[in-house]
Amino acid sequence: MVISHSDKEIEVKFFVRSLPEIETRLVKAGATLVQPRTHEYNLRFDTPEGSLSQQKSMLRLRRDFASHITYKGPSTTLGGALARQEIEFEVSNFAAAQKLIEALGFRSRFVxxxxxxxxxxxxxxxxxxxxxxxxxxxxxxGQAETLPGAASALDLNWELRLPETYVSIFRRLKELFQLSFNDITFANFENVTVDLHRSGIQEADTALA
Known part of the structure; x- marks a missing residue:
């Protein structure tokens, strides 16, 4: 298993038609399962004045198989990917961690x-x-130049990559479709249909069709 311990995150996203097909290609390529399908619940924090957002930074408390606090600094584009400083560590108590963050003056802005x-x-x-x-x-x-090869191994069209965050994608959709909510939850989207194509986002795995 590899997971980088560097404090720099270099990543790229792809919108896809079929996750099961991608998973099949991962297995054929020799990938190792690190964590089975797990639900993630995230709280994003900022100061009342929104200073982190103004700095293009973020503070997050996440709960999945464990609980983690994460700080991410402003992002840059590196080799067509999103690169930013990332500091993350595990905490033993989600509720206590939330109280600590709030005691330091931060407030939960959205889920x-x-x-x-x-x-x-x-x-x-x-x-x-x-x-x-x-x-x-x-x-x-850990190296931007290795990303295109990995995308190719999964038959993902590199030209359709998304060097952005899930939150920034949501904000595009929120504006385009005039969504009334701020929390990115399955409950909020239960009766909402959004066509990502209208925002210019295309499936990168069409070769799998």
């Missing part, structure tokens, strides 16, 4: 959730992500 399956492939982390608004593959590596 987002997803289901994630994690694989390791050739020194990279590949996740199969079920977001409330669509399915995605995320590839993370």
């Amino acid at each position: 987002y959730e997803k289901y994630r399956t994690t694989y390791a492939l050739q020194g990279m982390k590949v996740t199969l992500d079920e977001m409330p608004y669509g399915d995605f593959v995320e590839i993370e590596s």
Whole structure:
């Protein structure tokens, strides 16, 4: 298994038609299952003035198979991928961690959730992500130049990559479809249909069809 211990996150996302087909290709490529399908619940924090958002940074408390606090700094584009500083560590008590963050002056601004399956492939982390608004593959590596090869191994069209965050994608959809909610939850999207094509996002796995 590989998962980088570097504090720099270099990643790229792809909107996909079929996660099961991608998973089949991962297995054929020799990928190792790191974490089976797991529900993630995330709280995003900021100051009352929104200083983290203004700095293009973020503070998150996540609960999945464990609980983690994550800080991510401003992002840059590196080799067609999204690169940013990431500091993350595990905490033993989600509720206590939330109280600590709030005691430091931060407030929960919104919630987002997803289901994630994690694989390791050739020194990279590949996740199969079920977001409330669509399915995605995320590839993370310590070196940007290795990402196109991993995408090719999965028959993903590199030209259709998304060097952005799930939150930024949601904000595009929120504006385009005039969504009234801020939390990215499955409950909020239960009776909402959004066509990502209208936002310019295309499936990168059409070769699998």
